[in-house]
Amino acid sequence: MKSRDSVLRGNNSNRESTGSESDLIARMLTGMEGLDARILLGAGDDAAVFKNKQTAVSTDLTIEDIHFRRDWIDLHEVGFRAVMSAISDLAAMAADPFGVLISLALPQKESREILEGLTTGIQEAVRKVGASLIGGDLSSSPGPIVIDVTVLGEIKDLVTRTGISKGDEIWVTGVLGGAAGAVKIWLSGGNPSMDLRNAFTRTPSRVSEARWLVENAGIRTMIDISDGLLRDVNHLADASDVRIVIESNEIPIHPGLDSDIALSLGMSGGEDYELCLVCEKGILNPLVNVFEEKFGVRLTRVGYVEEGSGIEIKGSYTGSSNGILGFDHFLI
Amino acid sequence: MKSRDSVLRGNNSNRESTGSESDLIARMLTGMEGLDARILLGAGDDAAVFKNKQTAVSTDLTIEDIHFRRDWIDLHEVGFRAVMSAISDLAAMAADPFGVLISLALPQKESREILEGLTTGIQEAVRKVGASLIGGDLSSSPGPIVIDVTVLGEIKDLVTRTGISKGDEIWVTGVLGGAAGAVKIWLSGGNPSMDLRNAFTRTPSRVSEARWLVENAGIRTMIDISDGLLRDVNHLADASDVRIVIESNEIPIHPGLDSDIALSLGMSGGEDYELCLVCEKGILNPLVNVFEEKFGVRLTRVGYVEEGSGIEIKGSYTGSSNGILGFDHFLI
Numbered sequence: 001m002k003s004r005d006s007v008l009r010g011n012n013s014n015r016e017s018t019g020s021e022s023d024l025i026a027r028m029l030t031g032m033e034g035l036d037a038r039i040l041l042g043a044g045d046d047a048a049v050f051k052n053k054q055t056a057v058s059t060d061l062t063i064e065d066i067h068f069r070r071d072w073i074d075l076h077e078v079g080f081r082a083v084m085s086a087i088s089d090l091a092a093m094a095a096d097p098f099g100v101l102i103s104l105a106l107p108q109k110e111s112r113e114i115l116e117g118l119t120t121g122i123q124e125a126v127r128k129v130g131a132s133l134i135g136g137d138l139s140s141s142p143g144p145i146v147i148d149v150t151v152l153g154e155i156k157d158l159v160t161r162t163g164i165s166k167g168d169e170i171w172v173t174g175v176l177g178g179a180a181g182a183v184k185i186w187l188s189g190g191n192p193s194m195d196l197r198n199a200f201t202r203t204p205s206r207v208s209e210a211r212w213l214v215e216n217a218g219i220r221t222m223i224d225i226s227d228g229l230l231r232d233v234n235h236l237a238d239a240s241d242v243r244i245v246i247e248s249n250e251i252p253i254h255p256g257l258d259s260d261i262a263l264s265l266g267m268s269g270g271e272d273y274e275l276c277l278v279c280e281k282g283i284l285n286p287l288v289n290v291f292e293e294k295f296g297v298r299l300t301r302v303g304y305v306e307e308g309s310g311i312e313i314k315g316s317y318t319g320s321s322n323g324i325l326g327f328d329h330f331l332i
Numbered sequence: 333m334k335s336r337d338s339v340l341r342g343n344n345s346n347r348e349s350t351g352s353e354s355d356l357i358a359r360m361l362t363g364m365e366g367l368d369a370r371i372l373l374g375a376g377d378d379a380a381v382f383k384n385k386q387t388a389v390s391t392d393l394t395i396e397d398i399h400f401r402r403d404w405i406d407l408h409e410v411g412f413r414a415v416m417s418a419i420s421d422l423a424a425m426a427a428d429p430f431g432v433l434i435s436l437a438l439p440q441k442e443s444r445e446i447l448e449g450l451t452t453g454i455q456e457a458v459r460k461v462g463a464s465l466i467g468g469d470l471s472s473s474p475g476p477i478v479i480d481v482t483v484l485g486e487i488k489d490l491v492t493r494t495g496i497s498k499g500d501e502i503w504v505t506g507v508l509g510g511a512a513g514a515v516k517i518w519l520s521g522g523n524p525s526m527d528l529r530n531a532f533t534r535t536p537s538r539v540s541e542a543r544w545l546v547e548n549a550g551i552r553t554m555i556d557i558s559d560g561l562l563r564d565v566n567h568l569a570d571a572s573d574v575r576i577v578i579e580s581n582e583i584p585i586h587p588g589l590d591s592d593i594a595l596s597l598g599m600s601g602g603e604d605y606e607l608c609l610v611c612e613k614g615i616l617n618p619l620v621n622v623f624e625e626k627f628g629v630r631l632t633r634v635g636y637v638e639e640g641s642g643i644e645i646k647g648s649y650t651g652s653s654n655g656i657l658g659f660d661h662f663l664i
Contacts, residue, residue, distance in 0.1 A: 047467065048431065048433070048466035048467045050430070050431060050466070050484070055387070057389075057431070057433065057466070057467065057482075057484065058433075058467055059433045059435050059467060059468060059469050059480070059482055060435075060469055061435050061436075061437055061469040061470075061471045061480075063437050063471050063473050063474075063475075064474075065474050066471055066472065066473060066474070067471075098382070099380065099382060099389070101380070101389065101390075101391045101482060103391050103392075103393050103435075103480040104393075105393055105395050105437075105478050134380035134382070134389070135379065135380045135389065135390060135391060136391060137391050137392055137393040137480070138393075139393045139395050139398055139399075140398065141395050141398060141475065141476065141478065142396075142397050142398070142475065142476055143395075143437075143473065143474065143475020143476045143478070144473065144474055144475045146437050146473065146475070146478045146480075148391070148393075148435040148469070148478075148480035150389075150391055150433060150482045152382070152389065
């Protein structure tokens with residue numbers, strides 16, 4: 001559970017309302033009395049965990065004209081992306097996805113055509129992660145396409161957002177800023193390169209990578225990068241009451257980005273769905289080559305943990321802390 | 333998982349598209365290869381069951397101007413109803429609800445006010461069934477209020493829609509037609525009586541009743557009445573390849589309904605969320621008084637099972653089989 005922001009907020013966005021959506025739902029969730037004994041982690045981590053730590057569950061909304069536009073990507077891509085962005089929360093728990101439920105609210109007049117378009121993309125994503133479609137709901141709607149994807153995964157080791165100590169290192173998988181780069185170009189009326197377009201449409205599944213990192217490097221703290229690196233790292237710092245230093249010159253930027261905006265997008269562009277992980281100092285370095293060879297995915301150290309709170313940014317990044325506080329990263 | 337129909341379909345509804353929504357999603361779901369070994373029941377029953385038959389999961393959409401109107405009921409009632417209608421699928425599996433996830437797509441300009449209104453109703457329902465809110469998602473939307481509720485429940489005995497044999501009896505809990513009666517009055521511009529209004533807004537939870545019926549009468553086949561008795565009984569007949577005879581004079585009609593439409597609404601009005609159950613002949617009769625005393629809820633035999641297929645209606649009901657095939661029961 002995490003409240004992704006709109007990629008389409010537009011110029012009338014205001015920071016106050018932006019930053020508070022996840023606060024609002026967190027307040028709703030935590031306004032309840034103590035969690036049921038069968039629930040281990042409730043709202044606040046990537047997924048809730050229940051039943052003797054065996055099962056994780058999470059849900060993720062995708063809404064037309066908020067998270068995508070139909071003149072940007074086709075329905076197959078919409079369906080694929082909707083499932084993969086939900087799966088990303090399971091990857092961040094190193095959980096193995098087994099079940100997917102899909103709820104679809106579809107515009108009345110074209111609901112059949114839209115359903116058919118979405119279905120192939122949904123099925124591709126479910127197959128890709130080795131899960132099964134086990135349920136869902138369908139309704140026509142007077143509004144835009146709304147897709148809610150609930151995912152269930154099997155947990156072997158408990159991986160959360162907490163448990164960070166001074167001296168730990170911060171790492172990320174893959175390259176960052178590509179999805180936001182594509183959106184930025186669409187919003188300005190252009191057509192992104194195939195590489196950038198793919199960064200938006202071919203949402204990665206880092207499920208196997210996460211399992212490998214847990215098993216081979218003992219990683220116990222991860223988060224998926226959905227809101228942009230700075231904001232997601234800030235979630236980590238908050239959860240463990242530590243200060244995280246990000247070395248901006250180390251950020252693995254998507255190679256297809258124009259250099260003038262590349263670092264800003266890499267730091268605070270969202271929707272990449274890569275993993276940000278925390279490990280003890282020196283643990284991952286000797287494993288980088290093996291990882292990159294096995295998965296064809298980069299693994300980069302981007303910072304470290306100190307005593308204190310919040311985030312400190314070192315290196316050539318000159319952006320403000322807006323990226324942490326809910327800056328609309330698509331309007332840089 | 334079941335595709336509830338619109339209560340607001342209006343005169344331009346057409347039966348063909350109405351009846352086929354659940355077919356469409358079923359096709360999407362079943363278009364996939366064999367279910368994961370961890371899944372016992374996939375799409376097609378009230379909820380999917382996984383993990384050594386221990387856990388059931390189901391999801392249910394509630395959409396403004398499809399399932400409710402804001403000038404009919406307040407936001408607290410909307411939130412309550414959205415959760416309870418999802419819980420109803422667990423009741424039909426005799427599962428004990430423990431976790432609820434809520435995804436909310438809310439109109440941009442009033443999202444805070446709407447969230448606050450919905451929250452109290454959502455919390456009331458979650459508390460009422462003894463579950464915990466364990467996750468969710470929130471997004472602003474350019475469209476109507478969309479609420480998707482995913483529920484998780486613990487299963488003790490496997491209760492499905494199948495396993496019906498010739499000679500079995502069909503029973504229902506509570507009284508029928510009240511929710512549809514309220515909608516009918518709203519649609520014609522009137523104000524329903526408090527009793528009928530409550531039938532729509534105070535969606536019952538039959539979780540305890542279902543458990544009792546399983547434990548004391550060995551019930552193994554149930555369905556919740558969301559689409560109207562005739563349509564839901566038809567699902568039962570289909571699932572077991574039998575013929576179900578409904579004795580229309582036995583239907584427990586909501587006492588607040590006008591007599592001219594009462595039977596039609598009782599037979600095919602939806603959204604009551606009572607249970608329809610199947611038991612061996614003679615088993616339930618001696619238990620009716622105990623049940624009614626314990627729960628304050630009626631328990632009525634409304635039919636029986638024969639060899640054959642489909643539904644046969646006996647008694648004074650003169651409606652057609654439209655109720656079975658997707659008739660818009662609010663426009664009778």
